[in-house]
Amino acid sequence: MIFKTPRGTQDILPSETWKWQRVEKIINETCDTYRYKEIRTPLFEQTELFQRLVGETTDVVQKEMYTFMDKGNRSMTLRPEGTAPVVRSFVEHKMFGYPDQPVKLFYTGPMFRYERQQAGRYRQFVQFGAEAIGSADPAIDAEVIALAMDVYKRAGLTKLKLVLNSLGDTECRTSHKEALIAHFGPHIEEFCGDCKSRLEKNPLRILDCKVDYKNPLIASAPSLADYLNEESVAYFKEVKSYLDDLGIAYEVDANLVRGLDYYNHTAFEIMSTSEGFGAITTLCGGGRYNGLAEEIGGPSAPGIGFAMSIERLLLAMEAEGKSFVDEPNLDVYVITLGEEAKHPGFKLLSELRSSDIRSDMDYMDRKMKGQMRSADRLNAQVVVIIGEDEVAENVAMVKNMSDGTQEKIATGELIEKIKDILTR
Ligand code: ATP
Numbered sequence: 018m019i020f021k022t023p024r025g026t027q028d029i030l031p032s033e034t035w036k037w038q039r040v041e042k043i044i045n046e047t048c049d050t051y052r053y054k055e056i057r058t059p060l061f062e063q064t065e066l067f068q069r070l071v072g073e074t075t076d077v078v079q080k081e082m083y084t085f086m087d088k089g090n091r092s093m094t095l096r097p098e099g100t101a102p103v104v105r106s107f108v109e110h111k112m113f114g115y116p117d118q119p120v121k122l123f124y125t126g127p128m129f130r131y132e133r134q135q136a137g138r139y140r141q142f143v144q145f146g147a148e149a150i151g152s153a154d155p156a157i158d159a160e161v162i163a164l165a166m167d168v169y170k171r172a173g174l175t176k177l178k179l180v181l182n183s184l185g186d187t188e189c190r191t192s193h194k195e196a197l198i199a200h201f202g203p204h205i206e207e208f209c210g211d212c213k214s215r216l217e218k219n220p221l222r223i224l225d226c227k228v229d230y231k232n233p234l235i236a237s238a239p240s241l242a243d244y245l246n247e248e249s250v251a252y253f254k255e256v257k258s259y260l261d262d263l264g265i266a267y268e269v270d271a272n273l274v275r276g277l278d279y280y281n282h283t284a285f286e287i288m289s290t291s292e293g294f295g296a297i298t299t300l301c302g303g304g305r306y307n308g309l310a311e312e313i314g315g316p317s318a319p320g321i322g323f324a325m326s327i328e329r330l331l332l333a334m335e336a337e338g339k340s341f342v343d344e345p346n347l348d349v350y351v352i353t354l355g356e357e358a359k360h361p362g363f364k365l366l367s368e369l370r371s372s373d374i375r376s377d378m379d380y381m382d383r384k385m386k387g388q389m390r391s392a393d394r395l396n397a398q399v400v401v402i403i404g405e406d407e408v409a410e411n412v413a414m415v416k417n418m419s420d421g422t423q424e425k426i427a428t429g430e431l432i433e434k435i436k437d438i439l440t441r
Protein backbone atom coordinates (compact mmCIF):
# COMPACT_ATOMS: atom_id res chain seq x y z
CA MET A 18 0.00 0.00 0.00
CA ILE A 19 1.59 3.29 -1.04
CA PHE A 20 -0.85 5.86 0.30
CA LYS A 21 -2.51 6.01 3.67
CA THR A 22 -4.47 8.57 5.65
CA PRO A 23 -2.02 10.98 7.29
CA ARG A 24 -1.30 10.23 10.95
CA GLY A 25 -4.03 11.52 13.21
CA THR A 26 -6.66 11.60 10.49
CA GLN A 27 -9.27 9.04 9.55
CA ASP A 28 -11.56 8.10 6.72
CA ILE A 29 -15.12 7.94 7.90
CA LEU A 30 -16.60 5.16 5.86
CA PRO A 31 -20.27 4.69 4.90
CA SER A 32 -20.61 2.11 7.67
CA GLU A 33 -19.94 4.99 10.10
CA THR A 34 -21.07 8.16 8.32
CA TRP A 35 -24.72 7.46 9.03
CA LYS A 36 -23.95 7.76 12.75
CA TRP A 37 -22.26 11.11 12.15
CA GLN A 38 -25.33 12.25 10.27
CA ARG A 39 -27.52 11.23 13.19
CA VAL A 40 -25.37 13.24 15.58
CA GLU A 41 -25.40 16.22 13.23
CA LYS A 42 -29.18 15.98 13.04
CA ILE A 43 -29.41 15.99 16.83
CA ILE A 44 -27.08 19.00 16.93
CA ASN A 45 -29.05 20.93 14.31
CA GLU A 46 -32.37 20.20 15.96
CA THR A 47 -31.19 20.99 19.47
CA CYS A 48 -29.63 24.27 18.35
CA ASP A 49 -32.80 25.16 16.55
CA THR A 50 -34.78 24.55 19.74
CA TYR A 51 -32.48 26.96 21.60
CA ARG A 52 -32.45 29.45 18.67
CA TYR A 53 -28.76 29.10 17.87
CA LYS A 54 -28.11 29.63 14.15
CA GLU A 55 -25.41 27.93 12.13
CA ILE A 56 -22.35 29.85 10.99
CA ARG A 57 -19.73 28.51 8.58
CA THR A 58 -16.32 30.13 8.59
CA PRO A 59 -13.24 29.29 6.45
CA LEU A 60 -11.04 26.32 7.35
CA PHE A 61 -8.03 28.64 7.49
CA GLU A 62 -7.47 32.11 8.86
CA GLN A 63 -4.61 34.54 9.31
CA THR A 64 -2.21 33.01 11.83
CA GLU A 65 -2.28 36.16 13.91
CA LEU A 66 -5.96 35.71 14.73
CA PHE A 67 -5.20 32.57 16.72
CA GLN A 68 -2.01 33.98 18.21
CA ARG A 69 -3.96 36.96 19.50
CA LEU A 70 -7.14 35.25 20.63
CA VAL A 71 -6.12 31.75 21.70
CA GLY A 72 -2.95 33.11 23.32
CA GLU A 73 0.76 32.96 22.53
CA THR A 74 1.62 30.83 25.55
CA THR A 75 -0.96 28.10 25.02
CA ASP A 76 -0.03 24.62 23.76
CA VAL A 77 -2.42 25.11 20.88
CA VAL A 78 -0.52 28.11 19.53
CA GLN A 79 2.96 27.03 20.54
CA LYS A 80 2.87 23.43 19.40
CA GLU A 81 -0.27 22.37 17.69
CA MET A 82 -1.02 24.71 14.81
CA TYR A 83 -0.81 23.79 11.14
CA THR A 84 0.73 27.01 9.91
CA PHE A 85 1.91 27.65 6.37
CA MET A 86 2.93 30.52 4.12
CA ASP A 87 0.61 30.94 1.16
CA LYS A 88 1.90 31.90 -2.27
CA GLY A 89 1.44 35.55 -1.39
CA ASN A 90 3.79 35.10 1.57
CA ARG A 91 1.05 35.48 4.15
CA SER A 92 1.06 33.26 7.21
CA MET A 93 -2.09 31.17 7.34
CA THR A 94 -3.24 28.58 9.86
CA LEU A 95 -5.72 25.74 9.59
CA ARG A 96 -8.20 26.54 12.31
CA PRO A 97 -7.39 24.71 15.56
CA GLU A 98 -10.64 25.84 17.20
CA GLY A 99 -13.84 27.64 16.35
CA THR A 100 -14.29 30.49 18.79
CA ALA A 101 -11.64 32.83 17.35
CA PRO A 102 -13.06 32.57 13.79
CA VAL A 103 -16.60 33.11 15.08
CA VAL A 104 -15.59 36.19 17.06
CA ARG A 105 -13.65 37.45 14.03
CA SER A 106 -16.79 37.04 11.95
CA PHE A 107 -18.92 38.68 14.64
CA VAL A 108 -16.68 41.76 14.52
CA GLU A 109 -16.16 41.75 10.74
CA HIS A 110 -19.89 41.57 10.01
CA LYS A 111 -20.80 43.95 12.81
CA MET A 112 -23.15 41.45 14.39
CA PHE A 113 -23.05 43.59 17.53
CA GLY A 114 -25.46 45.81 15.59
CA TYR A 115 -28.04 43.05 15.09
CA PRO A 116 -31.31 43.90 16.84
CA ASP A 117 -31.49 40.52 18.55
CA GLN A 118 -28.77 40.30 21.16
CA PRO A 119 -27.08 38.17 22.22
CA VAL A 120 -26.12 36.72 18.86
CA LYS A 121 -26.40 32.96 19.21
CA LEU A 122 -24.34 30.91 16.80
CA PHE A 123 -23.18 27.33 16.32
CA TYR A 124 -20.81 25.54 14.00
CA THR A 125 -19.89 21.98 13.14
CA GLY A 126 -16.73 21.29 11.20
CA PRO A 127 -13.17 20.03 11.11
CA MET A 128 -10.44 21.49 13.32
CA PHE A 129 -6.74 20.82 12.98
CA ARG A 130 -4.15 20.35 15.72
CA TYR A 131 -0.73 18.81 15.45
CA GLU A 132 -1.02 16.48 18.44
CA ARG A 133 0.22 13.09 19.46
CA GLN A 134 -2.37 10.63 18.25
CA GLN A 135 -4.20 8.59 20.89
CA ALA A 136 -7.69 7.23 21.31
CA GLY A 137 -10.01 10.22 21.14
CA ARG A 138 -7.25 12.55 19.98
CA TYR A 139 -6.82 13.29 16.31
CA ARG A 140 -5.00 15.81 14.17
CA GLN A 141 -8.15 16.48 12.22
CA PHE A 142 -11.32 16.20 14.28
CA VAL A 143 -14.81 17.59 14.03
CA GLN A 144 -16.02 20.03 16.62
CA PHE A 145 -19.52 21.15 17.30
CA GLY A 146 -19.46 24.43 19.17
CA ALA A 147 -21.94 27.09 20.19
CA GLU A 148 -21.36 30.73 21.10
CA ALA A 149 -23.66 33.35 22.61
CA ILE A 150 -22.09 36.76 22.10
CA GLY A 151 -23.31 40.09 23.44
CA SER A 152 -24.69 39.25 26.87
CA ALA A 153 -23.13 39.13 30.32
CA ASP A 154 -26.22 37.62 31.91
CA PRO A 155 -25.27 34.60 34.04
CA ALA A 156 -28.48 32.93 32.83
CA ILE A 157 -26.98 32.61 29.36
CA ASP A 158 -23.99 30.76 30.83
CA ALA A 159 -26.46 28.22 32.16
CA GLU A 160 -28.29 28.14 28.83
CA VAL A 161 -25.10 27.39 26.92
CA ILE A 162 -24.17 24.60 29.35
CA ALA A 163 -27.71 23.21 29.08
CA LEU A 164 -27.43 23.16 25.30
CA ALA A 165 -24.27 21.03 25.44
CA MET A 166 -25.81 18.70 28.02
CA ASP A 167 -28.98 18.41 25.96
CA VAL A 168 -27.09 17.27 22.85
CA TYR A 169 -25.49 14.49 24.90
CA LYS A 170 -28.81 13.58 26.44
CA ARG A 171 -30.48 13.35 23.04
CA ALA A 172 -27.62 11.11 21.88
CA GLY A 173 -28.55 8.79 24.74
CA LEU A 174 -25.67 9.53 27.12
CA THR A 175 -26.41 9.39 30.83
CA LYS A 176 -23.00 8.97 32.46
CA LEU A 177 -21.93 12.57 32.45
CA LYS A 178 -20.32 14.90 34.91
CA LEU A 179 -20.33 18.66 34.67
CA VAL A 180 -17.35 20.35 36.27
CA LEU A 181 -17.45 24.07 36.87
CA ASN A 182 -15.05 26.78 37.94
CA SER A 183 -14.79 30.53 37.98
CA LEU A 184 -11.68 32.10 36.54
CA GLY A 185 -12.73 35.52 37.77
CA ASP A 186 -12.18 38.75 35.91
CA THR A 187 -9.02 40.64 34.92
CA GLU A 188 -8.63 42.15 38.38
CA CYS A 189 -8.60 38.78 40.17
CA ARG A 190 -6.44 37.26 37.46
CA THR A 191 -3.85 40.00 37.90
CA SER A 192 -3.51 39.55 41.65
CA HIS A 193 -3.51 35.77 41.27
CA LYS A 194 -0.84 36.09 38.60
CA GLU A 195 1.40 38.02 40.98
CA ALA A 196 0.90 35.35 43.63
CA LEU A 197 1.80 32.62 41.15
CA ILE A 198 4.97 34.42 40.07
CA ALA A 199 5.98 34.77 43.73
CA HIS A 200 5.20 31.09 44.30
CA PHE A 201 6.96 29.57 41.28
CA GLY A 202 9.65 32.21 40.70
CA PRO A 203 12.22 31.05 43.28
CA HIS A 204 11.93 27.42 42.06
CA ILE A 205 11.48 27.91 38.35
CA GLU A 206 14.73 26.04 37.62
CA GLU A 207 12.91 22.80 38.55
CA PHE A 208 10.45 23.32 35.71
CA CYS A 209 10.48 22.60 31.98
CA GLY A 210 11.51 25.17 29.40
CA ASP A 211 7.91 25.92 28.49
CA CYS A 212 7.07 26.68 32.10
CA LYS A 213 10.10 28.96 32.39
CA SER A 214 8.82 31.04 29.53
CA ARG A 215 5.28 30.91 30.93
CA LEU A 216 6.33 32.30 34.32
CA GLU A 217 6.26 35.98 33.44
CA LYS A 218 3.78 35.95 30.60
CA ASN A 219 1.17 33.52 31.80
CA PRO A 220 1.98 31.58 34.98
CA LEU A 221 -1.54 30.14 35.10
CA ARG A 222 -0.47 27.91 32.23
CA ILE A 223 2.07 26.22 34.51
CA LEU A 224 -0.87 24.67 36.36
CA ASP A 225 -1.93 23.04 33.10
CA CYS A 226 1.57 21.77 32.18
CA LYS A 227 1.62 18.25 30.74
CA VAL A 228 5.29 17.77 31.79
CA ASP A 229 5.53 19.14 35.30
CA TYR A 230 2.07 18.25 36.55
CA LYS A 231 3.52 16.04 39.33
CA ASN A 232 5.71 18.76 40.84
CA PRO A 233 4.34 19.37 44.37
CA LEU A 234 4.60 23.10 43.81
CA ILE A 235 1.67 22.77 41.42
CA ALA A 236 -0.58 21.27 44.08
CA SER A 237 0.51 23.87 46.63
CA ALA A 238 0.12 26.80 44.22
CA PRO A 239 -2.16 29.64 45.31
CA SER A 240 -5.68 28.84 44.20
CA LEU A 241 -7.52 31.27 41.99
CA ALA A 242 -10.58 30.62 44.14
CA ASP A 243 -8.94 32.62 46.94
CA TYR A 244 -8.41 35.61 44.66
CA LEU A 245 -11.93 36.01 43.30
CA ASN A 246 -13.33 39.45 44.00
CA GLU A 247 -16.84 40.04 45.23
CA GLU A 248 -18.24 40.63 41.78
CA SER A 249 -16.80 37.39 40.42
CA VAL A 250 -18.05 35.41 43.38
CA ALA A 251 -21.53 36.90 42.91
CA TYR A 252 -21.50 36.12 39.19
CA PHE A 253 -20.47 32.53 39.81
CA LYS A 254 -23.21 32.15 42.40
CA GLU A 255 -25.81 33.32 39.88
CA VAL A 256 -24.60 30.88 37.23
CA LYS A 257 -24.91 28.05 39.73
CA SER A 258 -28.39 29.11 40.77
CA TYR A 259 -29.56 29.11 37.13
CA LEU A 260 -28.12 25.64 36.70
CA ASP A 261 -30.09 24.64 39.80
CA ASP A 262 -33.22 26.00 38.11
CA LEU A 263 -32.56 23.62 35.24
CA GLY A 264 -31.86 20.67 37.51
CA ILE A 265 -28.38 20.33 36.08
CA ALA A 266 -25.95 18.86 38.63
CA TYR A 267 -22.36 20.10 38.76
CA GLU A 268 -19.16 19.79 40.70
CA VAL A 269 -16.99 22.80 41.42
CA ASP A 270 -13.29 22.22 40.78
CA ALA A 271 -11.05 25.15 41.66
CA ASN A 272 -8.24 23.60 39.60
CA LEU A 273 -10.10 23.59 36.33
CA VAL A 274 -8.02 25.76 34.02
CA ARG A 275 -8.95 25.60 30.37
CA GLY A 276 -6.34 25.16 27.67
CA LEU A 277 -7.08 28.41 25.89
CA ASP A 278 -6.24 31.83 27.27
CA TYR A 279 -9.39 33.73 26.53
CA TYR A 280 -11.61 32.50 29.33
CA ASN A 281 -12.82 34.48 32.34
CA HIS A 282 -15.55 33.93 34.91
CA THR A 283 -17.31 30.67 34.00
CA ALA A 284 -15.20 27.74 32.81
CA PHE A 285 -16.60 24.25 32.48
CA GLU A 286 -15.97 20.77 31.21
CA ILE A 287 -18.29 17.87 30.65
CA MET A 288 -16.75 14.46 31.24
CA SER A 289 -17.88 10.93 30.62
CA THR A 290 -18.00 8.84 33.79
CA SER A 291 -18.55 5.65 31.83
CA GLU A 292 -16.11 2.94 32.88
CA GLY A 293 -15.26 1.84 29.39
CA PHE A 294 -14.12 5.32 28.45
CA GLY A 295 -10.33 5.59 28.09
CA ALA A 296 -7.85 7.90 29.72
CA ILE A 297 -9.23 11.05 28.15
CA THR A 298 -12.60 11.63 29.69
CA THR A 299 -13.33 15.21 28.71
CA LEU A 300 -16.04 15.38 26.11
CA CYS A 301 -16.65 19.11 26.03
CA GLY A 302 -15.00 22.29 27.22
CA GLY A 303 -16.16 25.84 27.34
CA GLY A 304 -16.39 29.08 29.16
CA ARG A 305 -16.93 32.79 29.14
CA TYR A 306 -14.71 35.12 27.13
CA ASN A 307 -15.51 38.75 27.83
CA GLY A 308 -13.09 41.01 26.04
CA LEU A 309 -12.31 38.75 23.10
CA ALA A 310 -14.09 40.89 20.52
CA GLU A 311 -12.30 43.98 21.83
CA GLU A 312 -8.97 42.21 21.48
CA ILE A 313 -9.39 42.29 17.70
CA GLY A 314 -10.75 45.78 17.42
CA GLY A 315 -14.43 45.14 18.00
CA PRO A 316 -16.63 46.69 20.63
CA SER A 317 -16.98 45.18 24.08
CA ALA A 318 -19.13 42.10 23.53
CA PRO A 319 -19.10 39.54 26.32
CA GLY A 320 -19.49 35.99 25.11
CA ILE A 321 -19.73 32.42 26.25
CA GLY A 322 -19.43 29.16 24.38
CA PHE A 323 -18.23 25.59 24.27
CA ALA A 324 -16.84 23.03 21.88
CA MET A 325 -17.12 19.27 21.78
CA SER A 326 -15.79 16.80 19.30
CA ILE A 327 -18.09 14.38 17.56
CA GLU A 328 -15.33 11.75 17.75
CA ARG A 329 -15.45 11.78 21.54
CA LEU A 330 -19.24 11.90 21.62
CA LEU A 331 -19.36 8.72 19.52
CA LEU A 332 -16.70 7.09 21.72
CA ALA A 333 -18.74 7.94 24.80
CA MET A 334 -21.83 6.39 23.21
CA GLU A 335 -19.84 3.25 22.52
CA ALA A 336 -18.51 3.18 26.08
CA GLU A 337 -22.05 3.44 27.44
CA GLY A 338 -23.27 0.77 25.04
CA LYS A 339 -25.62 3.24 23.37
CA SER A 340 -26.05 2.99 19.65
CA PHE A 341 -28.35 4.49 17.08
CA VAL A 342 -30.86 2.20 15.41
CA ASP A 343 -29.70 1.41 11.91
CA GLU A 344 -32.84 1.87 9.85
CA PRO A 345 -33.16 0.06 6.50
CA ASN A 346 -31.82 2.31 3.81
CA LEU A 347 -33.45 0.88 0.72
CA ASP A 348 -37.14 0.81 -0.14
CA VAL A 349 -37.11 -0.95 -3.49
CA TYR A 350 -34.71 -3.16 -5.38
CA VAL A 351 -35.52 -3.60 -9.06
CA ILE A 352 -34.57 -6.96 -10.53
CA THR A 353 -34.45 -7.25 -14.30
CA LEU A 354 -34.02 -10.51 -16.20
CA GLY A 355 -32.80 -10.42 -19.77
CA GLU A 356 -32.01 -7.67 -22.26
CA GLU A 357 -35.66 -6.74 -22.87
CA ALA A 358 -36.32 -5.98 -19.22
CA LYS A 359 -33.31 -3.76 -18.57
CA HIS A 360 -34.67 -0.56 -20.15
CA PRO A 361 -38.13 -0.72 -18.56
CA GLY A 362 -36.46 -1.55 -15.22
CA PHE A 363 -34.07 1.36 -15.58
CA LYS A 364 -36.92 3.75 -16.34
CA LEU A 365 -38.97 2.43 -13.42
CA LEU A 366 -36.00 3.14 -11.14
CA SER A 367 -36.03 6.77 -12.23
CA GLU A 368 -39.78 7.05 -11.60
CA LEU A 369 -39.37 5.56 -8.15
CA ARG A 370 -36.68 8.09 -7.30
CA SER A 371 -38.82 10.95 -8.59
CA SER A 372 -41.39 9.83 -6.05
CA ASP A 373 -38.75 9.93 -3.31
CA ILE A 374 -38.65 6.17 -3.04
CA ARG A 375 -35.12 5.00 -2.20
CA SER A 376 -34.32 2.46 -4.85
CA ASP A 377 -31.54 0.71 -6.72
CA MET A 378 -30.91 -2.02 -9.29
CA ASP A 379 -28.20 -4.36 -10.49
CA TYR A 380 -25.36 -3.04 -12.64
CA MET A 381 -23.20 -6.16 -12.47
CA ASP A 382 -25.14 -8.33 -14.88
CA ARG A 383 -26.02 -10.75 -12.08
CA LYS A 384 -28.38 -13.68 -12.45
CA MET A 385 -31.76 -13.77 -10.67
CA LYS A 386 -30.26 -15.42 -7.59
CA GLY A 387 -27.44 -12.91 -7.30
CA GLN A 388 -29.83 -9.97 -7.65
CA MET A 389 -32.12 -11.42 -5.02
CA ARG A 390 -29.14 -11.77 -2.69
CA SER A 391 -28.25 -8.11 -3.24
CA ALA A 392 -31.82 -7.11 -2.42
CA ASP A 393 -31.60 -9.11 0.82
CA ARG A 394 -28.23 -7.71 1.76
CA LEU A 395 -29.45 -4.16 1.20
CA ASN A 396 -32.52 -4.94 3.28
CA ALA A 397 -34.93 -3.77 0.56
CA GLN A 398 -38.55 -3.57 1.69
CA VAL A 399 -39.93 -4.30 -1.75
CA VAL A 400 -38.49 -6.14 -4.72
CA VAL A 401 -39.82 -5.52 -8.22
CA ILE A 402 -39.09 -8.28 -10.72
CA ILE A 403 -39.29 -7.62 -14.45
CA GLY A 404 -38.62 -10.48 -16.87
CA GLU A 405 -39.32 -10.80 -20.58
CA ASP A 406 -42.86 -12.15 -19.95
CA GLU A 407 -43.66 -9.19 -17.71
CA VAL A 408 -42.43 -6.78 -20.40
CA ALA A 409 -44.69 -8.46 -22.95
CA GLU A 410 -47.68 -8.23 -20.61
CA ASN A 411 -46.86 -4.71 -19.44
CA VAL A 412 -46.72 -5.75 -15.79
CA ALA A 413 -44.15 -6.31 -13.04
CA MET A 414 -43.99 -8.73 -10.15
CA VAL A 415 -44.01 -6.86 -6.83
CA LYS A 416 -42.75 -8.75 -3.81
CA ASN A 417 -43.34 -7.48 -0.29
CA MET A 418 -40.23 -8.64 1.56
CA SER A 419 -41.70 -8.28 5.03
CA ASP A 420 -44.39 -10.93 4.51
CA GLY A 421 -43.12 -12.67 1.37
CA THR A 422 -46.33 -12.09 -0.63
CA GLN A 423 -46.09 -11.20 -4.31
CA GLU A 424 -48.47 -9.87 -6.90
CA LYS A 425 -48.48 -9.00 -10.60
CA ILE A 426 -49.15 -5.28 -11.02
CA ALA A 427 -49.87 -3.33 -14.19
CA THR A 428 -47.01 -0.96 -15.06
CA GLY A 429 -49.16 2.16 -14.64
CA GLU A 430 -50.13 1.23 -11.10
CA LEU A 431 -46.71 0.23 -9.84
CA ILE A 432 -45.76 3.41 -7.99
CA GLU A 433 -49.07 3.58 -6.14
CA LYS A 434 -48.88 -0.08 -5.17
CA ILE A 435 -45.31 0.27 -3.92
CA LYS A 436 -46.13 3.39 -1.92
CA ASP A 437 -49.02 1.49 -0.45
CA ILE A 438 -46.76 -1.34 0.75
CA LEU A 439 -44.13 1.06 2.08
CA THR A 440 -46.51 3.11 4.21
CA ARG A 441 -48.19 0.03 5.67
P1 ATP B 1 -7.63 18.22 25.78
O1 ATP B 1 -7.32 18.60 27.20
O2 ATP B 1 -8.32 16.88 25.64
O3 ATP B 1 -6.47 18.38 24.86
P2 ATP B 1 -8.54 20.79 25.00
O4 ATP B 1 -8.59 21.56 26.24
O5 ATP B 1 -7.41 20.94 24.06
O6 ATP B 1 -8.75 19.22 25.30
P3 ATP B 1 -10.65 22.25 23.72
O7 ATP B 1 -9.73 23.04 22.90
O8 ATP B 1 -11.37 22.90 24.82
O9 ATP B 1 -9.92 20.94 24.23
O10 ATP B 1 -11.69 21.52 22.79
C1 ATP B 1 -12.98 21.16 23.26
C2 ATP B 1 -13.26 19.70 23.00
O11 ATP B 1 -12.82 19.32 21.71
C3 ATP B 1 -12.55 18.74 23.91
O12 ATP B 1 -13.21 18.60 25.11
C4 ATP B 1 -12.61 17.47 23.09
O13 ATP B 1 -13.91 16.88 23.12
C5 ATP B 1 -12.41 17.97 21.72
N1 ATP B 1 -11.02 17.84 21.26
C6 ATP B 1 -9.97 18.68 21.51
N2 ATP B 1 -8.87 18.26 20.89
C7 ATP B 1 -9.22 17.12 20.23
C8 ATP B 1 -8.53 16.20 19.39
N3 ATP B 1 -7.25 16.39 19.11
N4 ATP B 1 -9.20 15.14 18.89
C9 ATP B 1 -10.50 14.95 19.17
N5 ATP B 1 -11.22 15.77 19.95
C10 ATP B 1 -10.59 16.84 20.47
Ligand code: MG
Binds near residue numbers: 276
Ligand atom coordinates in the same frame (compact mmCIF):
# COMPACT_ATOMS: atom_id res chain seq x y z
MG1 MG C 1 -5.62 19.83 23.74
